[in-house]
Amino acid sequence: MQDAVLAEAAAALRAEGVDVDATALANELVVPTAVAADLALPMHRFAKATGRDPTALAEAVAARFRPSSEIERVEGLSGYVNVHAAFPDLARRTLQLVFEGKERYGNGPGRTESVCVEHTSANPTGPLHIGRVRGAVLGDTLARILRAAGYPTVTQYYVDDVGRAAALISWMWSKPLPSWPPELRSTLPPDGAQPPGEKVDQYLGRPYPAANAYVKTHPEASAEVQQISRDLERGVPPPLHETILQQVLDGMLLSLGRLGIRFDEFAWESTFLGDGSVDAVRERLLRTPHAMTEENGAHAIDASSYGLPSESARIIVSRGDGTSLYVTRDVAYHLQKFSRFDRVIDVLGSDHVLHARTLEALFTEMDEARRPEFLLYQFITIAGGGKMSTRAGTAVSLDSLLDEAVRRARVEVSQRRDDLPAEEIDRIAEKVGTGAIRYVIARVAPEKGVKFQWEEALSFEGRTGPFLQYAFARAAAVLRKAGLSPHAPFPFDPTGFHEPGERRLLREIARWPGTIDHAASSGQVQGVGTYAHELAEAFNSFYQSVPVLSSEPELRTNRLALVAAARQTMGNALRILGIEPLETM
RNA sequence: GGGCGCGUUGCUCAGCUUGGAUAGAGCACCGGGUUCCUAACCCGGGGGUCGGGGGUUCAAAUCCCCCCGCGCCCGCCA
Numbered sequence: 001m002q003d004a005v006l007a008e009a010a011a012a013l014r015a016e017g018v019d020v021d022a023t024a025l026a027n028e029l030v031v032p033t034a035v036a037a038d039l040a041l042p043m044h045r046f047a048k049a050t051g052r053d054p055t056a057l058a059e060a061v062a063a064r065f066r067p068s069s070e071i072e073r074v075e076g077l078s079g080y081v082n083v084h085a086a087f088p089d090l091a092r093r094t095l096q097l098v099f100e101g102k103e104r105y106g107n108g109p110g111r112t113e114s115v116c117v118e119h120t121s122a123n124p125t126g127p128l129h130i131g132r133v134r135g136a137v138l139g140d141t142l143a144r145i146l147r148a149a150g151y152p153t154v155t156q157y158y159v160d161d162v163g164r165a166a167a168l169i170s171w172m173w174s175k176p177l178p179s180w181p182p183e184l185r186s187t188l189p190p191d192g193a194q195p196p197g198e199k200v201d202q203y204l205g206r207p208y209p210a211a212n213a214y215v216k217t218h219p220e221a222s223a224e225v226q227q228i229s230r231d232l233e234r235g236v237p238p239p240l241h242e243t244i245l246q247q248v249l250d251g252m253l254l255s256l257g258r259l260g261i262r263f264d265e266f267a268w269e270s271t272f273l274g275d276g277s278v279d280a281v282r283e284r285l286l287r288t289p290h291a292m293t294e295e296n297g298a299h300a301i302d303a304s305s306y307g308l309p310s311e312s313a314r315i316i317v318s319r320g321d322g323t324s325l326y327v328t329r330d331v332a333y334h335l336q337k338f339s340r341f342d343r344v345i346d347v348l349g350s351d352h353v354l355h356a357r358t359l360e361a362l363f364t365e366m367d368e369a370r371r372p373e374f375l376l377y378q379f380i381t382i383a384g385g386g387k388m389s390t391r392a393g394t395a396v397s398l399d400s401l402l403d404e405a406v407r408r409a410r411v412e413v414s415q416r417r418d419d420l421p422a423e424e425i426d427r428i429a430e431k432v433g434t435g436a437i438r439y440v441i442a443r444v445a446p447e448k449g450v451k452f453q454w455e456e457a458l459s460f461e462g463r464t465g466p467f468l469q470y471a472f473a474r475a476a477a478v479l480r481k482a483g484l485s486p487h488a489p490f491p492f493d494p495t496g497f498h499e500p501g502e503r504r505l506l507r508e509i510a511r512w513p514g515t516i517d518h519a520a521s522s523g524q525v526q527g528v529g530t531y532a533h534e535l536a537e538a539f540n541s542f543y544q545s546v547p548v549l550s551s552e553p554e555l556r557t558n559r560l561a562l563v564a565a566a567r568q569t570m571g572n573a574l575r576i577l578g579i580e581p582l583e584t585m
Numbered sequence: 586g587g588g589c590g591c592g593u594u595g596c597u598c599a600g601c602u603u604g605g606a607u608a609g610a611g612c613a614c615c616g617g618g619u620u621c622c623u624a625a626c627c628c629g630g631g632g633g634u635c636g637g638g639g640g641u642u643c644a645a646a647u648c649c650c651c652c653c654g655c656g657c658c659c660g661c662c663a
Contacts, residue, residue, distance in 0.1 A: 042606085042644085047643080123663070283607090321661090353658060378656075387602080445598085449657090450592040461626090463598080463599095467625065537610085543622075543626080574634065
C-alpha cells in the first residue's frame with residue numbers, strides 16, 4: 001500500500017505545484033498515533049516551501065487521491081494527509097503471507113552478507129552469573145534476528161585458555177589437594193570431592209575467588225601463576241589444563257542451554273598463539289606509523305591521535321618479556337573472523353568499551369578497511385548489591401536464578417492444572433520459568449542499566465514472557481478444540497473482518513516483517529520484545545471481545561483463520577526471543 | 586580530572602538511529618467483567634516540567650550546545 005500512497009501523493013503534490021518524487025516522499029511517511037489512520041503524510045514542509053497553508057494543502061492533496069483497491073479513504077486534517085487502508089486488501093495480503101510463510105513468516109529475503117556474532121565468552125572459571133547472562137541473551141537474540149532477516153549468521157564463544165584467569169584455575173587444580181593452602185582447601189567439602197547434584201562448573205569454580213585473593217598476598221604463588229602464563233604462551237599447558245577448562249565450560253553451557261542458548265562454534269584463544277597469527281599481528285603492528293618500543297623492550301602503539309582516554313595514550317602490543325596481551329590476541333582473532341565473515345559483531349559488557357575502542361584503533365593503525373561492530377550492554381545490578389564479579393565472588397549464579405524462576409512457575413502451573421501429570425507440569429514450568437528470565441532481559445535496551453528486582457523479574461503477569469506464552473497457548477487451544485491442525489489450510493473471506501478486535505489483531509500481525517527488518521538493521525534487540533507483547537495483547541483483546549468456536553459459520557471460519565495466523569506469528573516472535581511456544585500451559 | 590553511556594508518572598521500562606498531531610506499556614492504586622474457546626486474561630479511571638536551561642525548526646522526548654545527577658572505564662589484567 002505504501003507504494004500506491006506515495007505514487008498518488010507525489011502526483012497530487014505535483015498537481016498542486018510541489019515538485020517531489022515518490023522516493024523523496026517515502027522519508028516523510030509516518031504511522032500516525034494520534035489519529036485512526038494507517039499512514040499519514042505531513043504537508044507542513046511543502047506548505048512552507050510554497051508559501052501555502054498546510055491545512056489547505058493537505059485537504060487539496062487528499063482530494064486528488066484516486067480510489068483504489070488498496071486505499072479506502074483519504075482525508076486532509078490539520079496539515080496531514082491521512083490515509084485509511086482498504087481493510088480487505090490488508091487482510092488478504094497479510095493472511096496470505098502468514099499461511100504461505102508459516103514459520104518463515106516475517107523473515108527477510110535470503111542474503112549473501114555473512115555475519116559472525118560473538119557473545120558471552122566468559123572466562124571458564126566458574127558458574128555464569130546474572131551479569132553475564134545479559135550478554136548471552138542479547139547475543140543469542142541478535143543472532144536469531146539476523147538469521148530471520150536473511151543473513152547467514154554464525155555464533156561464536158571465545159574461550160580464554162591462555163590468560164591470567166585460565167592460568168589461575170589451572171594452577172589450583174594442577175596441585176594435589178593435600179598441598180593446597182588452607183584458604184583454598186576450605187572452599188571444598190572435607191573429602192574434596194564434587195558433591196552429588198552440584199554442577200561441575202560450580203564445583204571447579206569454588207576455590208577461584210579465594211585463589212584470586214591468595215595470590216595477591218603470596219608472591220611465590222603469584223610467581224607460579226605467572227610461570228603458567230608463560231608456559232601457556234609457549235603452548236605448553238600444565239597437565240589437565242584444557243580438560244579443566246572444558247569441564248567448567250561444559251557446566252556453563254548446560255545453564256545456557258536451559259535458556260535455549262547454543263553456540264555454532266568455539267574459538268580457543270590458544271589457537272591464535274599456536275598458528276603464529278598473534279606473532280604476525282605483532283610484526284604487522286611493529287611496522288605501522290605509530291609503532292614504538294619501550295625501554296624494557298615492550299612494543300606499543302602511540303595512540304595519542306586516537307582519542308583514547310588512556311593516560312599514557314599508548315597501546316601495549318607485547319610485554320618486555322615478549323609475551324602477548326589480550327588485545328593483541330584479540331586482533332588476531334578478529335582478523336581471522338574477517339577472513340570468514342563480512343560482518344563481525346561482538347556483544348560486550350560496557351566495562352569493555354575501552355577494549356572496543358582499542359581494537360578499532362588498532363584496525364585503523366593496520367590500515368584495515370573493515371571494523372568490528374560492538375553491541376555494548378550495561379550490567380545487571382541487584383538492588384542493594386554492587387557489581388557482580390566472579391573474581392570477587394560476589395555473583396548470583398544463573399543457575400540459582402533459573403531454579404527459582406522454575407520453582408515459582410511450577411507453583412503457578414500446579415495451581416491451574418491439576419489435570420496434568422507431574423512430568424508435564426515440570427516440563428511446562430521449566431519453559432515458563434526460563435522464558436520469563438529471557439524476556440525480562442531481552443525487553444530492555446542494552447545500553448540501559450538493569451536494576452534487577454526479583455519480584456519483577458520472576459513475575460508472570462503483564463509485560464512478561466509467560467504472558468506471551470499464555471496468549472500462544474490460548475490460540476493453540478482454540479484450534480485444538482476446533483479439531484484443526486495449525487498447519488491445516490485456513491480459508492477466509494477478506495471482506496469479512498469488521499470487529500475492531502479482529503482488525504487490531506490483523507494489523508499487529510501485519511507489522512511483524514517490519515519489526516524483524518528494523519531490529520536487524522538497527523541492532524535494537526528489544527524491539528522484538530515490545531512487539532511480541534503488543535501482539536499478544538491484541539490477541540487477548542480479540543479473544544475476549546468475540547467468540548470464535550461458537551460464532552456463525554462464516555464468522556467462525558474467518559476467526560479461525562485469524563487465530564491460526566496469530567498463533568503462527570506469536571510462535572515466530574517467541575522463537576526469535578528464544579522462548580518456547582507452549583501448546584498448553 | 587578525562588572518555589563513554591544513562592536520566593520518560595510512585596516503581597520498572599518502550600518510543601530517540603530516520604523530528605510530525607493528544608508521549609505509550611507493565612507493576613502498584615481505584616472501579617468493573619468468568620452460564621462462553623485457558624481470568625497467567627479483558628475493559629475503564631486517576632497519575633507526566635520526557636533531569637534543568639538555551640538553540641535549530643512550521644514542528645523537539647527525538648537533532649545541537651551548556652549544566653546537574655547516576656553508572657562504567659581510564660593496567661605491560663581480561
